[in-house]
Amino acid sequence: MSRVATPPQKWLRRVILWGVTLIFLIPLFAMTEFTLRSPGGGYSFEHWLALGEIGDSRQYRVLANGLSNSAVLSGLTLVLVLGVFAPTIIWVHLRFPKFERILDLLTVLPIAIPAIALVVGFAPIYRLLGKSLGSGEWTLFLAYGVLVLPFTYRAIMADLQGMDARVLSEAARSLGATWFAVFTRVLIPGLRRGLLSASLLTIAIVMGEFTVSSLLSRTTFQTGLLQISQTNPFIAVLVSLLSLIIMFVLLATVSGAGSRIRNSKVRTPSAKEKSYVA
Amino acid sequence: MSHSFAVPSPTPTPAAPSGIALLQVRKDYGQATVLHSVDLSLKPGELVCLLGPSGCGKTTALRCLAGLEDVTSGSVLIDGQDVSGIPVNKRDIGMVFQAYSLFPHMTVQKNVEFGLRMRKISASVRRQRVAESLELVGLSGFDDRFAAQLSGGQQQRVALARALVTRPRALLLDEPLSALDAKVRVRLREQIRAIVTDLGITTVFVTHDQEEALAISDRVAVMNQGRIEQFDTPQEIYRHPVSAFVADFVGISNKLPGLIEDDQHVLVHGQSIPVAKMGNAKVGQAVTAFVRPEHLRILRAGENIGPALDGVVISSGFLGSLRRTLVRLAAPKSEIAVQHEASEEFLPGDRVVVSVLPVPVAVGA
Ligand SMILES: Nc1ncnc2c1ncn2[C@@H]1O[C@H](COP(=O)(O)OP(=O)(O)OP(=O)(O)O)[C@@H](O)[C@H]1O
Numbered sequence: 001m002s003r004v005a006t007p008p009q010k011w012l013r014r015v016i017l018w019g020v021t022l023i024f025l026i027p028l029f030a031m032t033e034f035t036l037r038s039p040g041g042g043y044s045f046e047h048w049l050a051l052g053e054i055g056d057s058r059q060y061r062v063l064a065n066g067l068s069n070s071a072v073l074s075g076l077t078l079v080l081v082l083g084v085f086a087p088t089i090i091w092v093h094l095r096f097p098k099f100e101r102i103l104d105l106l107t108v109l110p111i112a113i114p115a116i117a118l119v120v121g122f123a124p125i126y127r128l129l130g131k132s133l134g135s136g137e138w139t140l141f142l143a144y145g146v147l148v149l150p151f152t153y154r155a156i157m158a159d160l161q162g163m164d165a166r167v168l169s170e171a172a173r174s175l176g177a178t179w180f181a182v183f184t185r186v187l188i189p190g191l192r193r194g195l196l197s198a199s200l201l202t203i204a205i206v207m208g209e210f211t212v213s214s215l216l217s218r219t220t221f222q223t224g225l226l227q228i229s230q231t232n233p234f235i236a237v238l239v240s241l242l243s244l245i246i247m248f249v250l251l252a253t254v255s256g257a258g259s260r261i262r263n264s265k266v267r268t269p270s271a272k273e274k275s276y277v278a
Numbered sequence: 279m280s281h282s283f284a285v286p287s288p289t290p291t292p293a294a295p296s297g298i299a300l301l302q303v304r305k306d307y308g309q310a311t312v313l314h315s316v317d318l319s320l321k322p323g324e325l326v327c328l329l330g331p332s333g334c335g336k337t338t339a340l341r342c343l344a345g346l347e348d349v350t351s352g353s354v355l356i357d358g359q360d361v362s363g364i365p366v367n368k369r370d371i372g373m374v375f376q377a378y379s380l381f382p383h384m385t386v387q388k389n390v391e392f393g394l395r396m397r398k399i400s401a402s403v404r405r406q407r408v409a410e411s412l413e414l415v416g417l418s419g420f421d422d423r424f425a426a427q428l429s430g431g432q433q434q435r436v437a438l439a440r441a442l443v444t445r446p447r448a449l450l451l452d453e454p455l456s457a458l459d460a461k462v463r464v465r466l467r468e469q470i471r472a473i474v475t476d477l478g479i480t481t482v483f484v485t486h487d488q489e490e491a492l493a494i495s496d497r498v499a500v501m502n503q504g505r506i507e508q509f510d511t512p513q514e515i516y517r518h519p520v521s522a523f524v525a526d527f528v529g530i531s532n533k534l535p536g537l538i539e540d541d542q543h544v545l546v547h548g549q550s551i552p553v554a555k556m557g558n559a560k561v562g563q564a565v566t567a568f569v570r571p572e573h574l575r576i577l578r579a580g581e582n583i584g585p586a587l588d589g590v591v592i593s594s595g596f597l598g599s600l601r602r603t604l605v606r607l608a609a610p611k612s613e614i615a616v617q618h619e620a621s622e623e624f625l626p627g628d629r630v631v632v633s634v635l636p637v638p639v640a641v642g643a
Pocket residue numbers: 307312330331332333334335336337338339486
């Protein structure tokens with residue numbers, strides 16, 4: 001006999017929701033509380049006000065450096081994702097559906113393999129790269145490309161399948177569109193939701209990446225934070241808190257933007273319009 | 279009014295169109311041969327249905343015509359020109375797909391004018407042609423809708439308008455109505471037939487629905503396992519199926535045991551019946567004869583003269599001016615359907631005799 005799965009009771013759902021919310025909120029509260037502590041005892045906005053000097057003060061230089069490196073890396077990784085990954089994924093989906101399964105498998109590897117293990121592979125490659133490209137922080141974008149692949153692949157693929165990209169591109173081709181026109185006029189506009197999610201996820205991952213940059217001894221936002229926390233824990237926690245909030249807003253935008261685009265597309269016809277429908 | 283679509287265009291149309299054709303087309307997917315030397319020639323302005331069961335290669339044949347698939351061997355002609363090396367976007371065809379294929383982020387107006395944009399037609403001409411095209415499919419005033427705000431039938435009509443707006447050399451439709459419910463399907467197929475006649479555009483219409491094919495085609499190509507079994511007018515296909523497959527697939531056929539009598543006749547229960555096409559049947563061979571319900575005559579037991587089959591009526595159904603009666607035969611033990619005038623009535627249990635009219639039949643092993 002099979003049991004029918006019933007949704008949990010209302011009170012149980014409440015408990016679970018509140019439990020999860022608390023798990024996320026308590027550290028955030030603790031961090032906020034910590035940044036408000038005054039060295040002399042009591043609470044003040046002292047540390048928050050010090051934030052204004054982050055650009056010019058010497059002690060914060062490593063953090064400012066890391067932040068700008070990470071920003072550059074985000075941009076480069078984004079170029080890689082939108083300029084190389086997205087067209088490749090679309091192309092495989094349209095022309096070589098046979099290879100989609102392989103791609104599916106290949107793109108989970110970066111999640112399946114721990115970052116520490118990945119670095120073992122990256123290190124010798126970066127030694128080689130160092131000879132031709134130098135050891136600038138920006139070269140990390142290649143490794144980051146690998147790290148973001150699982151997420152960007154899935155974001156784009158879900159949209160591709162949802163929009164029936166194969167039929168749409170064949171329809172466009174039959175109407176005289178070149179492949180370039182199929183991409184720019186049909187696929188990219190149709191995939192804006194997936195591409196937006198992929199982009200925001202990329203930024204979130206690159207800004208939050210620590211293991212690889214630390215083990216390859218590059219200065220990024222997160223390694224900078226670690227370094228500064230040894231001399232000024234208040235500012236480290238404060239910046240972490242800010243970056244957490246920014247990431248949260250970013251990721252909320254991913255899901256929010258997605259549903260907004262969907263909703264605007266599937267505007268329900270008004271009563272007057274309905275009367276037309278045969 | 280409906281001719282308003284054919285107003286002179288800035289791009290002159292080629293002088294003498296000469297239809298489209300598949301010549302000895304073969305298509306392999308890896309080891310599997312999906313099309314075996316298919317020959318199909320359409321006259322200009324003709325509507326041909328590709329009819330056949332699922333998996334017989336209808337879509338593949340259409341895609342070869344469109345240029346969405348490359349043929350393994352053979353050639354494809356459009357307006358007498360070999361287009362084998364020409365990609366789909368240069369073949370100047372219009373297509374409608376089974377799946378809804380309107381661009382979801384564009385309005386109806388933008389969807390329909392897509393092909394004109396690709397041809398770099400000016401905005402004012404585009405507007406006019408889109409309006410004409412939408413009027414043709416009966417959707418004037420729907421310009422600003424999105425696909426999600428249209429019914430399935432409306433979406434397919436917009437897709438048709440979009441395919442026709444460029445005045446293509448051929449219109450290719452792959453089961454455009456199969457996602458729609460029965461009533462809409464019948465109405466829309468009549469509409470497509472009328473539009474095609476009106477524009478005089480050469481059209482290939484893929485379907486697995488034999489009624490649909492017989493209703494709208496100038497000619498029907500019945501396909502089976504990658505081959506065209508018969509290519510003829512709906513009447514000929516129905517009346518004189520050349521193979522057991524066609525007889526069985528198109529319309530209703532009774533399967534009666536027979537014996538090949540000579541090179542033109544089959545003996546069905548003592549009656550000599552002409553054979554439409556012998557194929558590889560040999561004299562003296564036992565075969566199945568496919569006999570249409572309207573090619574059987576039913577009489578009450580005792581009224582018959584000449585050879586006939588004895589049976590008992592199981593049921594009788596009213597079809598308007600006709601009646602179809604199901605008879606269980608004594609020997610061979612089987613059920614057959616007989617069509618006859620509605621004025622003759624038979625009740626379940628009535629003892630009857632059934633004889634075969636001397637109309638050419640299809641035979642098969
Ligand atoms: N890309 C492909 N690779 C391999 N085999 C294919 C491919 N496309 C079609 N086939 C095979 O070719 C045969 C004919 O397919 P096709 O789609 O032309 O059939 P169809 O007559 O249109 O059927 P349906 O009525 O189900 O649409 C099928 O056996 C199918 O499995």
